[in-house]
Amino acid sequence: MKHFPVFLSIKGQRIVVSGGGEAAVAKLRLLLKTEASLDVYAPDASQDIQTWATDNRLTWHPRALAQGDVDGAALFYAADEDQTEDARTSSLARDAGVLVNIVDNLHDSQFITPAIVDRDPVTVAIGTEGAAPVLARAIKADLEERLSPNLGMLARVGKTFRKAAEALPWGRARRDFWADYYFKSGPRVETKGEIAAEQALDELLFAHLAAEKQSGHVAFVGAGPGDPELLTLKARKALDTADVVIYDRLVAPEILELARREAQLIDAGKTPFGQQTPQNAINDLIVTHAQKGALVVRLKSGDPTVFGRLDEEIEACDAHAVTWHVVPGITAASAAVASIGQSLTKRGRNSGVRFLTGHDVAGFADHDWRDLVKPGEVAAIYMGKKAARFIQGRLIMHGADGTTAVTVIENASRPNQRVVASTLATLPADLADAALDGPALTFVGLTPRAASAALTKFQQQEQA
Structure with missing residues (x-):
């Protein structure tokens, strides 16, 4: 982010514009909506500027800008x-210490003016770092259609009511009150004017003050494999309302960015063979915050029902009468095979697939290796990177062919995804050569399709 977006208070302040042509007029049309005092310096000014000066909306100085004019x-x-x-x-x-914008010169400007959707006092500013003005205008047009012309009136009435709303407890109670006003009660009366909006606020506040205190709740949310676009709509809504987000180590930073700015973010990560947050401590965090009345999102990478300790955390909630619900996510295995153009099951090859873990709390995890070596079997092994030699030994010991295809996919669905195509015989050596350092899925019995190269090119074009 090269330009930090802020809303600058300019009521009663001077804004100076040098120039009297079309470029100046374009800026002034926006600046005239503010409560600033406008000074325009130009030997010749367009008819628009002269009219605004006659109407006392700005001051036109019919000469070139001189030293001291910007002080x-x-x-x-x-x-x-x-x-x-x-x-x-x-x-x-600049010599006068004033921030400078040069029209159509991003490189030498100290600030830029964004595209603006005006529903005074609600203002939406859209910036693209000057890289895509056409895109900014398209977003502006879309928002103009979506936002009611009466939104500003609702906001003005709401602003006068903020003191009265302080009768509600800080946090969730006030947030629910304002959400009810702006998205339910307000829109029902917005066409009837400010008096109707004020009455709706009075009635709404009375109802919220009389309501019983809301209890906390826990949402076990799947964050998916990492690509924010693979997050479900239900997961987005949960993050948007959460008071507390307790997240795993593998949750992508881009997904954490979607949480409310006021939400408390708590890292409860577990590193394989490394630093751990004890499960009991995570359970306590979930329950404690919910008992305080918070909306808690327990954010798990992938799908919370796949190797996510979900049952233990649900049992902790049940033991303390804390309500909960589960929001499924796309598990990493699904995203990973999609990226290599494969499917987990195929008619004539395998009618089932095994989801396994390479290690558990006791170390490397043992499985029914005899079934896994049958022809056509497919296994998706989570956390199997460091267990590669162990998996290789167990499978070969039980009769697996060393030429069995093995594909390892690191950082599935993310921009830094890597694919290692290997065989059972060469798996440990191939992983050592690849020096993978991110989370990886190991697929026994699958190889990337020939079409995966074209797929990867398409994904790169999307990311670009």
């Missing part, structure tokens, strides 16, 4: 439509 201003716009003059006027502004 004390909050912002300066160089809209001279001439590179030499823009450089001169912007230099005067």
Whole structure:
């Protein structure tokens, strides 16, 4: 992020614009919506600027900008439509310690003006770092259609009511009250004007004050394999309302970014053969926050029902009468085989698939290896990277062919995904050569399709 978005208070402040042509007019149309004092310096000014000056909406100085003209201003716009003059006027502004924007010159500007959706006092600013103005305008047009023209009125009425709403406890209770107003009660009366909106707020506050205190709740949410676009809509909604998010080590940072800014984020990660957050401690965290009335999201990478200790955490909730629900996610095995153009089951090859773990709390995990060596069997082994030699030995010991295809997929669905195509005989050596350092899935009995190269190219184009 090269430009940090802020909303600058400019009520009663001066904003200076140098230039009187189309570029200046375009900026002034937006600036005239503010409560700033506007000064325009230009030997010649368009009819629009002259009309605004006659109407006392701005002050036009019919000359070129000179030293001292920008002193004390909050912002300066160089809209001279001439590179030499823009450089001169912007230099005067910088010398005066004023932030500078040069129209159509992102490189030399100290700030940029975003595309804006105006529902005063609700303002949506859209920025693309100057890279895609057309995209910004498209987003603006989409939001203009979605946001009611009366939204500003609802917000103005709500602003006057904020003091009264302090009668509700801080946190979830107030958030639920305002959500009810802006998304239920308010829209039902928005066309009837401010008096109807004020009455709706009064009735709503009375109802919320009379309501019983809400108890906490836990959502066990699957974060998917890492790609934020693979997150379910239900998971997005849970993150958007959560007071507390207790997350695993493998949850992608981009997904944590989707949580409410006010939410408390708690890292409860477990590192294989490394530092651990004891399961009992995680259970206690979940229950303690829920008992305080929080909406808790227990965020697990992949799907919470696959190697996620879900049962233990549900049992802890049940033992303390804490309500809960489960939001499934895309497990890493599904995302990984999709990335190599394969399916987990195939008619004539295998009618089932084994989801296994390479190690558990006691070390390397043992399984029914005799069934796994049958022709056509497919196994998806989670956490099997460090157990590769152990898995190889067990399978070969029980009669597996050394040429059996093995595919290892690291960071499935993420931009840094890697695929290692191997065989059972060469698996440990191939993994050592690849030096994988991210979470990986090991597929016994599957090899990448020839079409996977084209698939990978398509995915790279999408990411670009």
